[in-house]
Amino acid sequence: GENVEQHPSTLSVQEGDSAVIKCTYSDSASNYFPWYKQELGKRPQLIIDIRSNVGEKKDQRIAVTLNKTAKHFSLHITETQPEDSAVYFCAASMILSGSARQLTFGSGTQLTVLP
Amino acid sequence: GAVVSQHPSWVICKSGTSVKIECRSLDFQATTMFWYRQFPKQSLMLMATSNEGSKATYEQGVEKDKFLINHASLTLSTLTVTSAHPEDSSFYICSARESGRAPKSFNEQFFGPGTRLTVL
Numbered sequence: 718g719e720n721v722e723q724h725p726s727t728l729s730v731q732e733g734d735s736a737v738i739k740c741t742y743s744d745s746a747s748n749y750f751p752w753y754k755q756e757l758g759k760r761p762q763l764i765i766d767i768r769s770n771v772g773e774k775k776d777q778r779i780a781v782t783l784n785k786t787a788k789h790f791s792l793h794i795t796e797t798q799p800e801d802s803a804v805y806f807c808a809a810s811m812i813l814s815g816s817a818r819q820l821t822f823g824s825g826t827q828l829t830v831l832p
Numbered sequence: 833g834a835v836v837s838q839h840p841s842w843v844i845c846k847s848g849t850s851v852k853i854e855c856r857s858l859d860f861q862a863t864t865m866f867w868y869r870q871f872p873k874q875s876l877m878l879m880a881t882s883n884e885g886s887k888a889t890y891e892q893g894v895e896k897d898k899f900l901i902n903h904a905s906l907t908l909s910t911l912t913v914t915s916a917h918p919e920d921s922s923f924y925i926c927s928a929r930e931s932g933r934a935p936k937s938f939n940e941q942f943f944g945p946g947t948r949l950t951v952l
Contacts, residue, residue: 758948
């Protein structure tokens with residue numbers, strides 16, 4: 718089955734700096750890679766996703782890059798703000814018949830943005 | 833749109849009792865729902881995949897007789913933790929994937945708010 722590794726487990730940055738979180742996956746058949754933000758005691762919220770036919774995707778301060786050959790993908794947050802502080806999870810899945818199958822999550826990164 | 837609810841949001845029970853958690857898709861039909869368990873400061877671990885009208889598919893290491901899943905309709909899946917013990921205390925989260933017409937992002941799973949289970 719799929720195995721997703723995520724680094725670092727904790728990350729502290731100064732407000733305004735950039736944050737980068739990296740993930741690797743094992744199953745070359747995976748072709749869908751979402752990123753979730755989870756605040757304490759709340760549900761994961763999708764912040765950005767990328768499919769394997771795209772190498773990079775950006776949405777305002779958030780961007781994700783994908784290297785299929787190396788089987789790794791990264792989340793980039795620029796101009797970080799204190800409200801970006803949360804746990805971030807990467808995940809991998811496979812799209813079959815037009816919809817995504819089960820997600821395999823990384824271990825999570827606790828991001829703290831210091832004011 | 834694409835709202836998923838869970839009930840209850842938290843529950844405290846005595847060891848040996850059974851607890852039922854409901855997961856509902858409020859504004860869409862979900863052929864497939866997923867149940868996850870999340871221990872403190874850990875990741876979401878998939879427990880089982882629930883398909884409407886058929887038996888759930890359990891992940892390795894998850895006891896199907898202990899975690900009973902029923903997906904009787906396109907908007908409701910239930911997880912029953914039978915004979916709960918303190919080690920079952922966790923945050924249980926469901927997610928649902930829309931069937932039929934694709935939403936804005938057809939790849940997306942929509943998560944419920946979670947249920948905090950504490951077994952004394």
